[in-house]
Amino acid sequence: MENSSLPFVGEGLWRRKSLLETNPLLDCFHDKEWATGVIERLGGFQVPNFWQRVLSSLAQTPNPDRALANLERWLFSAGNSYVRASLLVEDPGFRHRFLMILGSGQGLADSLIQNPEMSTSLADYAEISSPPNSKSLIKRGIALLENTSSFSHRLDRIRFLKQETLLKIAAADLTAEWEQETVWEALSELADAILHLVFRAVSQELGSEFPVAVIAMGKHGSRELNYSSDIDLIFLVQDDYPNLEAASKFCEKLTRALVGKMGRGSLYRVDLRLRPFGKSGPISHTLTAALNYYRNYAEPWEIQALVRARPCAGDKKLGENFVREIADVVYSGARSEFFLDSLLSAKKRYEQEIQTRGEWETNIKLGRGGIRDVEFITQVLQLLAGSQFRELQGAPTLDALSTLEANEILSEREANILENGYRILRQLEHRIQLLYDLQEHTLPKEELERKALCKMMHSPEWTFLEKELMRIRTQIREILERRIAGLAKPSEEVVEIITNLGYAYGSSLYRTAKKLIESSEDASSFTHDFLNDTSTLDRFRLIVENAPIVVPHIAFHKSLWDVAFSEEVEISPEDESDVSTSIYERLKDAHENWESALAWLLRRELVISAIKDGYHKDTKRTFKRLTRIAEAALLASLDRIGGKNIDIVALGRLGSEELLFGSDWDVILLVKNTDEQTRAEKVGEEWIRCARRMSTASSWFPLDSRLRPEGRSGLVVRSLQSLLTYGETAGESWERMAYTRARSLRGWRETQEALREFTYGPPWREEDEKNVMKIRQRIHNERVQPKYRNRNLKLSEGFLLDIEWICGLLKLRSRGEAASSPSILKTLKELKDNWKINLHEEEKLSEAMLFFSRLRNALFLLDMDSDVILPENLDKLNRIAAFLGYETPNDVLKKVEEMRNAVRSAYESLIGEH
Numbered sequence: 001m002e003n004s005s006l007p008f009v010g011e012g013l014w015r016r017k018s019l020l021e022t023n024p025l026l027d028c029f030h031d032k033e034w035a036t037g038v039i040e041r042l043g044g045f046q047v048p049n050f051w052q053r054v055l056s057s058l059a060q061t062p063n064p065d066r067a068l069a070n071l072e073r074w075l076f077s078a079g080n081s082y083v084r085a086s087l088l089v090e091d092p093g094f095r096h097r098f099l100m101i102l103g104s105g106q107g108l109a110d111s112l113i114q115n116p117e118m119s120t121s122l123a124d125y126a127e128i129s130s131p132p133n134s135k136s137l138i139k140r141g142i143a144l145l146e147n148t149s150s151f152s153h154r155l156d157r158i159r160f161l162k163q164e165t166l167l168k169i170a171a172a173d174l175t176a177e178w179e180q181e182t183v184w185e186a187l188s189e190l191a192d193a194i195l196h197l198v199f200r201a202v203s204q205e206l207g208s209e210f211p212v213a214v215i216a217m218g219k220h221g222s223r224e225l226n227y228s229s230d231i232d233l234i235f236l237v238q239d240d241y242p243n244l245e246a247a248s249k250f251c252e253k254l255t256r257a258l259v260g261k262m263g264r265g266s267l268y269r270v271d272l273r274l275r276p277f278g279k280s281g282p283i284s285h286t287l288t289a290a291l292n293y294y295r296n297y298a299e300p301w302e303i304q305a306l307v308r309a310r311p312c313a314g315d316k317k318l319g320e321n322f323v324r325e326i327a328d329v330v331y332s333g334a335r336s337e338f339f340l341d342s343l344l345s346a347k348k349r350y351e352q353e354i355q356t357r358g359e360w361e362t363n364i365k366l367g368r369g370g371i372r373d374v375e376f377i378t379q380v381l382q383l384l385a386g387s388q389f390r391e392l393q394g395a396p397t398l399d400a401l402s403t404l405e406a407n408e409i410l411s412e413r414e415a416n417i418l419e420n421g422y423r424i425l426r427q428l429e430h431r432i433q434l435l436y437d438l439q440e441h442t443l444p445k446e447e448l449e450r451k452a453l454c455k456m457m458h459s460p461e462w463t464f465l466e467k468e469l470m471r472i473r474t475q476i477r478e479i480l481e482r483r484i485a486g487l488a489k490p491s492e493e494v495v496e497i498i499t500n501l502g503y504a505y506g507s508s509l510y511r512t513a514k515k516l517i518e519s520s521e522d523a524s525s526f527t528h529d530f531l532n533d534t535s536t537l538d539r540f541r542l543i544v545e546n547a548p549i550v551v552p553h554i555a556f557h558k559s560l561w562d563v564a565f566s567e568e569v570e571i572s573p574e575d576e577s578d579v580s581t582s583i584y585e586r587l588k589d590a591h592e593n594w595e596s597a598l599a600w601l602l603r604r605e606l607v608i609s610a611i612k613d614g615y616h617k618d619t620k621r622t623f624k625r626l627t628r629i630a631e632a633a634l635l636a637s638l639d640r641i642g643g644k645n646i647d648i649v650a651l652g653r654l655g656s657e658e659l660l661f662g663s664d665w666d667v668i669l670l671v672k673n674t675d676e677q678t679r680a681e682k683v684g685e686e687w688i689r690c691a692r693r694m695s696t697a698s699s700w701f702p703l704d705s706r707l708r709p710e711g712r713s714g715l716v717v718r719s720l721q722s723l724l725t726y727g728e729t730a731g732e733s734w735e736r737m738a739y740t741r742a743r744s745l746r747g748w749r750e751t752q753e754a755l756r757e758f759t760y761g762p763p764w765r766e767e768d769e770k771n772v773m774k775i776r777q778r779i780h781n782e783r784v785q786p787k788y789r790n791r792n793l794k795l796s797e798g799f800l801l802d803i804e805w806i807c808g809l810l811k812l813r814s815r816g817e818a819a820s821s822p823s824i825l826k827t828l829k830e831l832k833d834n835w836k837i838n839l840h841e842e843e844k845l846s847e848a849m850l851f852f853s854r855l856r857n858a859l860f861l862l863d864m865d866s867d868v869i870l871p872e873n874l875d876k877l878n879r880i881a882a883f884l885g886y887e888t889p890n891d892v893l894k895k896v897e898e899m900r901n902a903v904r905s906a907y908e909s910l911i912g913e914h
Contacts, residue, residue: 369473
């Protein structure tokens with residue numbers, strides 16, 4: 001956003017001052033008078049459009065006052081200030097990244113001011129977009145060390161490398177260029193490289209090579225390092241090395257080189273307490289001595305710490321031998337009661353310490369439902385299941401959670417809550433550390449710091465962020481206490497009221513009702529209301545029984561609570577305003593906070609839509625509402641970042657306008673003209689980053705652009721001609737199948753014509769059909785686990801995929817003449833009208849499509865383990881039956897089998913086997 005009322009730098013002082021004093025962008029500064037003075041002092045650079053561009057960007061930074069103060073220092077530091085000021089004007093990407101760093105952490109800003117030449121690396125998008133790896137960093141480090149003259153000089157060059165790399169990582173992180181786990185891995189790769197270079201420098205200084213292995217522990221070991229983490233290390237020496245004392249001195253010098261402070265500060269804080277015998281033990285151990293210690297003397301918590309052990313520098317073969325040899329101790333399968341009780345006691349001790357310090361709710365690492373809770377349950381399950389599932393051994397937290405889910409040790413729902421919660425809490429932890437430039441994990445108390453943190457987390461206000469964290473942390477803690485009962489604190493509140501409502505003690509309905517009551521602002525007042533007011537009690541039951549998925553949202557957001565219990569839910573379709581229009585209207589006044597506003601609207605609409613679905617039980621209405629919400633969110637976000645000339649092509653269920661609560665929003669981006677593609681690609685890449693931020697902020701922005709030509713490796717935005725060329729030269733049969741449900745969200749005629757040409761232009765050959773049939777078979781055989789063959793509502797034979805396949809293949813066989821609508825239900829009607837299927841087939845396939853879709857929505861709204869897998873648990877089947885209006889679970893299962901047989905019969909009749 002630019003403001004034309006701002007003057008060109010170089011106009012008269014009186015003119016500049018009068019305009020600056022009235023410019024609304026100055027309201028972003030805490031000290032407006034001081035900011036005006038700084039701007040006046042910087043007015044002499046004579047760079048046209050400087051303040052028009054820079055001031056609007058400053059307003060978007062976490063701390064505009066800090067950013068402006070650092071900008072002044074940077075511009076007046078050594079070097080050509082005019083050139084640097086010009087770069088800020090000419091390169092919006094650089095300006096955004098650079099000012100975000102100046103307004104976030106003072107430590108990073110000081111690096112830029114101390115080394116102005118580092119700034120130019122932030123202008124190279126290719127460098128910023130590519131995460132560093134240890135090999136490339138070591139190569140860069142060796143080049144920096146070539147002409148050094150002393151040990152201290154070498155350490156200074158290594159510190160320079162760390163500063164330079166940290167700036168790139170932080171820039172990519174703050175602008176959402178990378179996923180959070182990419183940031184953690186990049187920081188870990190940097191630490192590996194620094195350790196390698198310091199190891200090399202110390203060896204050179206001592207004039208000898210030492211057979212020492214450096215073992216990374218903690219977050220460094222699991223490749224999940226923080227900006228301000230200590231690095232936890234263990235030093236091992238080869239058994240046959242004759243001079244262990246010299247090896248120990250080497251390790252001591254290596255440690256001092258890492259922790260010692262120079263002009264650029266220290267490299268890392270090093271924690272050696274995880275070594276055998278802790279503080280009282282020698283700094284290094286032979287391999288045999290270390291193995292002996294862990295096999296015979298180590299405490300359970302020390303064994304748990306070894307889950308993250310990884311060789312990171314020095315003698316890699318020695319380090320790998322250690323990790324391999326110790327695996328039988330770490331992953332021994334079943335554990336004794338003493339072992340598990342010991343782990344539990346250790347956790348309870350530090351939890352008590354955090355409570356005593358008054359940080360139980362404010363410490364996002366060690367407090368209730370914090371980072372340590374996710375890591376604790378993950379590592380305990382790794383210890384127990386690592387012998388059976390080797391991919392759990394040494395796996396980072398998110399990888400381990402994925403494996404635990406895949407092997408049904410955690411449910412899909414549990415894994416998703418823990419994964420998403422971990423990402424958000426780690427992101428918040430990083431933001432706090434950047435803000436303070438300290439190893440800090442507690443939420444700020446000062447208003448300015450809270451405001452800065454909200455901007456860094458793309459949250460509209462502190463109250464919202466605080467409540468959202470409560471929601472996430474409560475869910476994490478519930479899983480931990482359910483899985484590890486010794487940590488649970490039983491509560492006697494509201495038990496009698498809930499059981500009197502007919503919800504059996506300890507059942508899922510009981511837990512949902514209890515959570516809903518206890519999350520109200522005044523539980524006694526709320527229970528009085530619903531016990532004495534039929535309409536409130538009805539809404540309470542509706543949410544508990546038909547939409548428990550919304551409880552974590554409304555529990556911690558008062559405005560959503562009011563919506564959930566309002567009459568808006570009951571409005572009939574004919575009286576309901578268009579939801580997409582409503583979203584656009586509510587975004588009008590959001591200005592630079594539009595992302596936060598849209599994220600909030602999405603969360604609000606998810607809650608309303610879920611309760612509406614439970615109330616009206618109208619699947620087609622839900623299709624339409626969810627589709628309109630997605631369209632508005634996608635178009636509004638793309639428009640806001642300058643993509644009005646880019647069309648969004650909807651695919652999958654978004655394309656067919658039959659969206660489910662658990663559906664991805666499958667899209668590709670197109671522009672009309674080839675000469676627009678380069679600029680559009682930059683906008684598209686920013687949109688993908690925006691989608692990541694939105695997904696974090698709203699918990700519901702499931703953008704998926706992997707169906708674009710060439711998938712993840714392909715361009716984000718293509719021209720219409722480029723799409724057609726791709727179709728002629730490299731397009732695959734399955735892509736044409738996917739595009740049978742493609743449509744332009746902007747309604748551009750040119751896009752629709754190109755999509756039709758891509759899909760139906762080339763003849764549909766026998767070879768094409770064989771190819772897609774092979775893919776169908778692979779999906780059934782490889783993407784569906786054997787135990788779910790009869791229960792995967794999306795991908796198993798006879799379910800939704802086969803209905804979509806029937807429609808797609810019949811359209812392709814007729815080159816789009818038999819049916820042209822992207823909608824499955826409308827396609828079935830068109831196929832019937834054009835004599836491609838008979839009336840009975842159309843009715844049965846439509847019925848099955850609606851029934852399976854309704855069933856998937858039920859699984860989502862009832863907060864089941866998955867919205868795709870039909871459960872076998874009787875209690876869960878009873879809840880599904882009640883939701884769908886069936887008397888017993890057997891009635892549901894009979895209906896599933898009836899619909900599945902109908903789809904199979906239709907598929908065999910209409911498509912046959914190839």
